[in-house]
Amino acid sequence: MNRQQIIEQIRKKGTFLCVGLDTDIKKIPEHLLTEEDPMFAFNKAIIDATAPYCVAYKPNTAFYESRGTEGWQTLERTVNYLRTNYPDHFIIADAKRGDIGNTSSLYARAFFENMGVDAITVAPYMGFDSVKPFMDYEGKWVILLALTSNPGSRDFQFLTDMTGTRLFEHVLETAQKWGTTENLMFVVGATQGAMFAEVRRVAPRSFLLVPGVGAQGGSLEEVAKWGMTPECGLLVNSSRGIIYASSGTDFADAAAAEARKLRDHMTILLSTYGVI
Amino acid sequence: MNRQQIIEQIRKKGTFLCVGLDTDIKKIPEHLLTEEDPMFAFNKAIIDATAPYCVAYKPNTAFYESRGTEGWQTLERTVNYLRTNYPDHFIIADAKRGDIGNTSSLYARAFFENMGVDAITVAPYMGFDSVKPFMDYEGKWVILLALTSNPGSRDFQFLTDMTGTRLFEHVLETAQKWGTTENLMFVVGATQGAMFAEVRRVAPRSFLLVPGVGAQGGSLEEVAKWGMTPECGLLVNSSRGIIYASSGTDFADAAAAEARKLRDHMTILLSTYGVI
Known part of the structure; x- marks a missing residue:
């Protein structure tokens, strides 16, 4: 899926x-355990x-790997x-x-060729040649960790060099020389609040994948306020708040209700900031 | 396997x-493709x-994942x-x-509980809470990326803060507050040459996993000269140079010959630096 198609879906469905x-x-x-x-x-x-309320799905591989071969089968x-x-x-x-x-290159083959996903999240620590192979696939995306949503993000990501530039800013700046806004997004945690403004200074047009809304405490309002661009430029993720909304037989309906609520809120934000 | 057991194996077999x-x-x-x-x-x-010439094996998961479910089965x-x-x-x-x-925690479960390996390599970018769950397993090890062997290591790992401390040094210093020399090793690429001395200044006793000897151009002599401790403190990895020493039916003998050569060299180095 290319950038234009993502933006079209966001506008059409009023959700990111x-x-x-x-x-x-x-x-x-x-009751599902007998399946x-x-x-x-x-x-x-x-x-x-x-599906009607979202534009993207994000399976986290850890949950599948923890089940071994069976888990991989489930993921596929x-x-x-x-x-x-x-x-x-x-x-x-x-x-x-x-x-x-x-x-x-082999990870790229695993996820893009064999599994057929559109994008993969990648850690930046090893630099250029660890990221580039994922960019060699037409229509596929790298989503590079920049500023993560967890407490440990404070340990290294804010390290500041002599010129006052922080590590996450270096990652944002440097990676944009490797890729374009057509094949590179960044992870920026919703818990980082006003840091979004700083991210947007360095990466004004890039799509951001934003985890941490809900269970981790990030605010959707704030993310939109600081992070939204005229083309939206955001994919906001919610996991636990949606998929575990109920543990009963009504779990799917409860998930739909939570997703719909977020969609409704997102439609208002898209409209407020002139995306639709 | 604990630290003492690793050191005993190294001394007994004259190889790291x-x-x-x-x-x-x-x-x-x-000829194996029909298997x-x-x-x-x-x-x-x-x-x-x-097996007689080494103390450790290191499957890289990418090679198995690139084969999907089948590959995971092979890894297990x-x-x-x-x-x-x-x-x-x-x-x-x-x-x-x-x-x-x-x-x-789920990755830890996947690799330590289900698969039963002794150690896993971990990327430090996300900080404390991304690393700590791997340390909660008695007798298991985290091997944290510090200074990698690839060209991209220059992109972020050498970033220097106001006090002159580089990112890889921060990683070495900070992570030693999370773990001990009994459950934490570091990856330091053989291609980093004299940087080993700097690593040893910050992590004098830690075991280092050293990739990059052979195909990637690192020198075993230099690694031992700068990196070896009285307890050895090194696990030097060779992949392609050993396992692809021959592509014929004699591949296993050829691999053994390459591994034996390295073992012989390592025995001399262990003796030179007083480990055995």
Whole structure:
């Protein structure tokens, strides 16, 4: 999916919501455990219920890997289900990969060729040759960690050099020399609040993937206020707040209701800031 | 495996070699392709041939993930084979993972509980809570990226703050507050040459996992000269130079010969620097 298609979907549906498929076997409704592949049954129901209210899905690979080979099968099955039934939704593998050049190429092959996702999250620590192989795929995206939503983001990301530039700003600046606004997004946590303004100074047009709204405490209002561009430029992720809205048999309806609420709020914000 | 056991193995066998199982289906000998699981057949033969000359094995997960579910099966099978037949060898999952706290816990579960490796490589960018969950397992190790072997290591790892401290030094210093020399190692690339002296200033006793000898151009002599401690403190990895020493039916013998050569060299270095 290219940039223009993402923007069109956002405008058409009045939402920039990404639903995080952080599917934990220990948290899904009990009645699904008798299914052949309970995690897939859960994902399928969540997807069918929330698709009208979001433009993207983001399975986090950790949840699938923690189930070994079976989990990988579930992940492949989920991506395949999305690809087939919801071709207009953007699919992000939240994998936070990154290795030396020839090895990153293999991760790119795993996620872009075999699994067929649109985007993958990548960690920047190893620099250019660890990121570039993911950019060699037409129509695919790298989503590079810049400023993350967790407490540990304070440990290294704010390290300041002699010129007053912080590490996350270096990452934003440097990576834009490797990629373009057509194949490179950044992760900026919703918990970073006013830092969004600083991010926008360095990356005014880039799409940002924003985790941390909801369970982690970030505010959607604030993210839109500081981070939204005339083309929206945001994909705001919510995982737990949507997918675990209920642990009963009504889990899919409850997820839809939460996603709809966010969509409604997002439509207002898109309108307020002149995107639609 | 604990620190003392690793040191004992190194002294007993006169080697600090780690064999990297970067098993690429496109590079393994043709005659193996008729096997039910060609990558496992390759790994098994390489392991049996090289076990006397090394103390550790390091499968890089990218090579297995690039084969999807099948590849994960091969990885699990390989770790299982090692665990069962070579219980004194240290097993490193070279996965370069790292995510927010609750998600890193799932990666830890995947690799430590389910797969049963001894150690996992972790990327430091997300800080404390992304690393700590891997340290909560008794007898298991985090191997944190500090100074990597690839050209991209120059992009961010050498960023210098107001006090003259570089990012990789911050990582070394900060992470030692989270873990100990009993559960935390660092990745320092062999290509970094004299930088080893700087690493040793900040982390005098930590074990270092050293990739980049051989194909990537690092020198074993130099690594030992600057990096070796009275307890060795080094695990030097070689992947391609060993496992692809021959592409014929003699691949395992050729791998053994390369591993033996490195072992012989390592024995001399261990003796020169008074470890044995």
